[in-house]
Amino acid sequence: MSGQTVRWGILATGGMAAAFTEDLLREPEARVTAVGSRSADGARRFAERFGIPRAHGTWRELAADPEVDVVYVATPHAHHLAAATACLEAGKPVLCEKPFALSGRQTRALVELADKQGLFLMEAMWTYVNPTVRRVADLVADGAIGEVRALHASFGGRVTVPPEHRLWDPAAGGGALLDLGTYPVSFAHLLLGVPDSVTAHARLSERGVDAQTGVLLGYADGAMAVLTCSLLADDERRAVVYGTAGRIEIPADFYNPRSFVLHRDGHEPQTVTAPPQRGNGYGHQAREVMRCLRAGLTESPLVPLAGSLAVMDTLDKVRELVGVRYPGE
Numbered sequence: 001m002s003g004q005t006v007r008w009g010i011l012a013t014g015g016m017a018a019a020f021t022e023d024l025l026r027e028p029e030a031r032v033t034a035v036g037s038r039s040a041d042g043a044r045r046f047a048e049r050f051g052i053p054r055a056h057g058t059w060r061e062l063a064a065d066p067e068v069d070v071v072y073v074a075t076p077h078a079h080h081l082a083a084a085t086a087c088l089e090a091g092k093p094v095l096c097e098k099p100f101a102l103s104g105r106q107t108r109a110l111v112e113l114a115d116k117q118g119l120f121l122m123e124a125m126w127t128y129v130n131p132t133v134r135r136v137a138d139l140v141a142d143g144a145i146g147e148v149r150a151l152h153a154s155f156g157g158r159v160t161v162p163p164e165h166r167l168w169d170p171a172a173g174g175g176a177l178l179d180l181g182t183y184p185v186s187f188a189h190l191l192l193g194v195p196d197s198v199t200a201h202a203r204l205s206e207r208g209v210d211a212q213t214g215v216l217l218g219y220a221d222g223a224m225a226v227l228t229c230s231l232l233a234d235d236e237r238r239a240v241v242y243g244t245a246g247r248i249e250i251p252a253d254f255y256n257p258r259s260f261v262l263h264r265d266g267h268e269p270q271t272v273t274a275p276p277q278r279g280n281g282y283g284h285q286a287r288e289v290m291r292c293l294r295a296g297l298t299e300s301p302l303v304p305l306a307g308s309l310a311v312m313d314t315l316d317k318v319r320e321l322v323g324v325r326y327p328g329e
Helices: 015-024 039-048 059-064 078-090 104-117 129-140 175-194 283-294 305-322
Strands: 005-012 029-037 054-056 070-073 094-097 122-123 148-156 195-204 211-220 224-230 239-243 248-252 259-264 268-272
Touching: 005 059, 005 129, 005 283, 015 029, 015 039, 015 070, 015 283, 039 054, 054 059, 059 078, 070 078, 078 094, 078 104, 078 211, 094 283, 104 122, 104 305, 122 283, 122 305, 129 175, 129 248, 129 259, 148 175, 175 211, 175 224, 175 239, 175 305, 195 268, 195 305, 211 305, 224 239
Parallel strands: 005 029, 005 070, 029 054, 070 094, 094 122, 148 224
Antiparallel strands: 148 239, 195 211, 211 224, 239 248, 248 259, 259 268
């Protein structure tokens, strides 16, 4: 790193890469110095669009660029393992889009490689660094609603993509679970921890990925999390945390919320509204990555690697229960 400025490389040129880059350009301590793609033309066009000085036609060229301090991996998740591995092997810290990979086994390979290389690695689970979600987590931990007995969270979006799209492709890790379900599962892990039991039911597509999945996580103290994800129907993407002395409702987009309502026994409901969001909402994780790099950390305390591994293990268990298998498993 050059002083306080962190130089970012962007690996991939799709919608997520564009949204994240837009937010990076708003961060005064970040510079986007390079982009890499498997297409030289695609990298060049992306670089021209965002005023990025260096464009690379391969992932490894980006990973080897001496003008890059950290790489954001924004490929579809079937390619996360290969892309992040290339960067870590080249000595670059990595922020990798969620989910880290297609399975717990692949995720462990990345974590072990980062540990071997002594490099920073973080899953881009923006929910965990969102200040409003952190406030909810603090209230729960402080006992504001008593002991948590149940958590409900859903993430559904009706998609109209053709059958050959990656969302329906087993080889691409398609299905609702890894694209959308990772959010409610991660939210439950954040507030309740690793479950003691997992139950699941799904509607599978013709190609064998989950079009819609329901998950019940059980805990030894009797708490439970009821979670759903769907590619078939839109929902409010809301979450509710129920405790013995109240509840917290996130009325919409719980993964990047603008507000929540705290209900406590004997008190009037309290609405907590987030400050106006800057950009697309990805700046929080960019700032967390830069903070950790300056501090010499190899993982974020807000998005710990053990937590990412635990979530992937739960997702693996859900896939096992509903019968979703990816090629090579």
